[in-house]
Amino acid sequence: MKRDHRLSAVAALALAALVTGTGAGSAATTTPSATSVTTHAFDSAPATATAPTHSFRGVLPVPTGPHAAGEEVIHLTDASRLDPWVPSSGPRRLTVTMVYPAVPGTGTPAPYMTLGEAAGIIQRQKFPASSGITPQTLSGVTTHAFEGARPEHGKYPLVVLSAAAENPRMTLTSLATELAGHGYVVALVGHTYEDSGETLANGETPSCAICDHPETNDLDVQTAGRARDESFVIDQLTHGNTAWRLAHLIDKHAIGAAGHSLGGAAAAATMLADPRVRAGVDMDGSFHPAPKPGRLNRPFLMLGRADNHSPGGTGTTWDQTWAALGGYKKWLTVSGADHFSFADQKVLQEQAGFPTPPLSPERGVAITRAYVRAFFDQTLKGIHRPLLDGPSPNNPEVLFQP
Incomplete structure (x- = not known):
């Protein structure tokens, strides 16, 4: 069965439209042990590109809350473990975007991203120059978050967010700014060497380091590793x-976890x-593994597309997980959505001039924001x-x- 968290050709192009700088980033760099193979989405693009013909200006949906969304990027190092994918790089290093009520x-x-992160997307996806997608145009995406913003007074629940496999943390920025605007501190965790x-x-x-390599394709191992990343971030915060x-x-007694696709599986893990x-x-992600009965007795929301994650659908781990969940739980499906309707990709894809699913991209973001916020x-x-x-x-x- 096709892995639902992999980038499709169109969704990958949408992802490129996401990328904007979180500061003056370097060009994408690798070590020999971390080199990845470029995805096949645009391998047929001409080797010699013409001048850009499309003018791309990306804008994420405006948050609806009473607070502004402040933003700060932090860097954490877990000295207790080597990086699981590239041990030669030393201790596990993480980049985390903190979004807070301001x-x-x-x-x-x-x-939105550093220029290095933007260059990494473009290098991996081989976007034709005629698309107008460059590190510079990607860095112009409007996020509605503000660096150096003065924080509001008070204590707020912490929500840790994890993106889909092969997707950088910023693909959940629309959800992060919405939650921050309504009184949450959000930690967008970047899982190094995984995107x-x-x-x-x-x-x-x-x-x-692990994309396109079947020998590292054990999803149970990946979700367990992400769980360690997220618990470490919680420790540090x-x-x-x-x-x-x-x-x-941060109100350390009110902590939630959410994610898209593999990131949703990581939330459960x-x-x-x-x-x-x-x-x-969990936003439209198969569970790896599905929890055993009696193991997860705290509140959990499963929010997914109707064609794959309805009862009896192809996403069988949802039926297994639903039966195993012991606490307050909700299972919601969204008609007309596709896999990337629950993150930023589809909105920016539409703005870049590419086809969209039956569900309006703006509706996808609005539904995701409304139900995830209501649940938390x-x-x-x-x-x-x-x-x-x-x-x-x-x-x-x-x-x-059901």
């Missing part, structure tokens, strides 16, 4: 307030391994959200299962 009108517009590139503290942007200057904003995580969300409001803040009680006439695409 005072409106403060700070400066935050970039097109995450710029590290030394300015290097190593490429994917909640112990001693030393890893991030604004860690005092993190909950299984870390009892501090009180609630989790109810499970981490204790605020009842009628949106989760059953079908809504304002959201006819969302079906409550």
Whole structure:
């Protein structure tokens, strides 16, 4: 069965439209042990490209909350373990984007990715110059997040986000800014060597060490590794307030985990391994592995596309997981959505002039934001959200299962 978290040709092009700088990044760099093979999405592109003919200006959806979204990128090193994919690189290094409730009108517009991260996407996907997709145009995507923004007073739940396999952390920026605007601190975790590139503290942007390599394609191993990354990030953000200057904003007793595709499987794996995580969300990802009965008795939301993740559908791990979940749980499917409707890709794909799924990309983002936020409001803040009680006439695409 085709892996649902791999980039399709069109979705990969949408992903390129995501990329914008989180600072002055270097060009994508690799070590010999971290070199990856370029995906086949655009291998037929002409070797000699003409001048760009498409003008691309990417804009992510505006957050709806009362707070602004502040942003700060931090770099963490787990000295207790070597990098699982490239041990020769030394201890596991992670890049994390922190998004937090901020005072409106403060700070400066935050970039989306470093130029090195943008170059990594382009190098991997072989975009034709006629698309107008360059590191410079990608760096112009408007995120509605602000660097150096003054934080709001108070303490807020922490939500850790993990992107799909081979996708950098920024593909969940629309969800992160929405949550921050409604009173959450969000940690977007970049899983080094697992995607097109995450710029590290030394300015290097190593490429994917495991993409296109069947020998590293054990998804149970990947989700377990991501769970270790996420628990380490939680450790660093909640112990001693030393890893991030604004860690005092975090309510360490209200922590959630969510992710898209493989990142959703990682959210479940993190909950299984870390009892501090009180609630989790899987957005259209198969579970690797499906939890055993009695193992996961805390709140969990499964939000996916109707054609693959409805009861009895091809995504069989959802049926297994639903039966095993012991706590408060919701299973929602979205008609007309495709795999990337739950992240930023489809909005930017449309703006780049490429085909979109039956569900409007803006609706995909709006639905994802509304239901994920409602779920965390109810499970981490204790605020009842009628949106989760059953079908809504304002959201006819969302079906409550089973």
